Each structure stands twice: as C-alpha cells, then as structure tokens.
Amino acid sequence: MSACKTCGKQLSAVNRTGWCRLHYGAANNGPRTAEQNRRQWSDPALRERVLAPLRRYNRTRLDWCPFEYQDYYRELTRVKHLLAAEARCVVEGLIAADTARYARTGELQQSRRRM
Numbered sequence: 001m002s003a004c005k006t007c008g009k010q011l012s013a014v015n016r017t018g019w020c021r022l023h024y025g026a027a028n029n030g031p032r033t034a035e036q037n038r039r040q041w042s043d044p045a046l047r048e049r050v051l052a053p054l055r056r057y058n059r060t061r062l063d064w065c066p067f068e069y070q071d072y073y074r075e076l077t078r079v080k081h082l083l084a085a086e087a088r089c090v091v092e093g094l095i096a097a098d099t100a101r102y103a104r105t106g107e108l109q110q111s112r113r114r115m
C-alpha cells in the first residue's frame with residue numbers, strides 16, 4: 001500500500017502511478033516547461049524516442065509502392081492533385097498492366113517509360 005504523492009490518500013495495491021485519480025493529471029499532464037524540453041532535446045536517447053517513430057512513418061508510408069513507381073505516384077498526388085487512394089489505385093493498375101505485358105513480351109515496361 002502506498003499513498004498519493006500529492007494528497008497522501010491511500011492508493012490501491014494495483015496503482016502504478018503513485019498518484020490518486022484526482023492528482024495524477026495535474027502532476028503529469030501539465031504544460032511542459034522550457035526546462036523539460038531542453039532536457040529532452042539534449043539527451044540523444046530521449047530525442048531518439050520521439051524521432052524514431054516519425055522516421056519509421058516516413059519510411060513505411062510508401063512501402064506498398066515499388067521503388068520505380070514512387071516518382072509516378074508523387075507526380076499523381078503532387079502535380080495532378082489526385083487523392084492518395086486514387087493515385088494508389090492508378091499505380092496498382094499500372095503495375096498490373098506492366099506485369100501482364102511483361103509476362104507476354106518479356107520487356108520491362110517501367111524501364112522504357114519516362115515517368
């Protein structure tokens with residue numbers, strides 16, 4: 001049995017935070033201080049904990065799309081302003097068509113096309 005770090009109320013045996021329900025939020029969800037930010041960004045391990053998921057997200061966002069079609073996908077979404085789902089549909093159709101033509105002719109279409 002322990003007690004709330006703020007008000008001293010008895011906590012149940014399963015409590016892991018060290019605060020009662022009333023005081024947990026105030027102690028942990030308050031606005032971050034400049035000192036907290038400085039400490040986080042000067043510590044490589046803590047900085048990595050924030051940046052790694054962002055880096056992973058950026059790397060895996062287009063992982064459905066083969067590398068040689070990614071420029072075409074970006075052109076569809078950025079220059080021609082297709083929605084991501086529409087552009088994906090177009091690219092997947094193109095891949096299917098290229099695969100079928102490759103099976104028939106043995107020529108790699110994506111290496112002959114200028115995208």
Ligand SMILES: [Zn+2]
Pocket residue numbers: 004005006007008009019020021022023
């Ligand atoms: Zn409390």
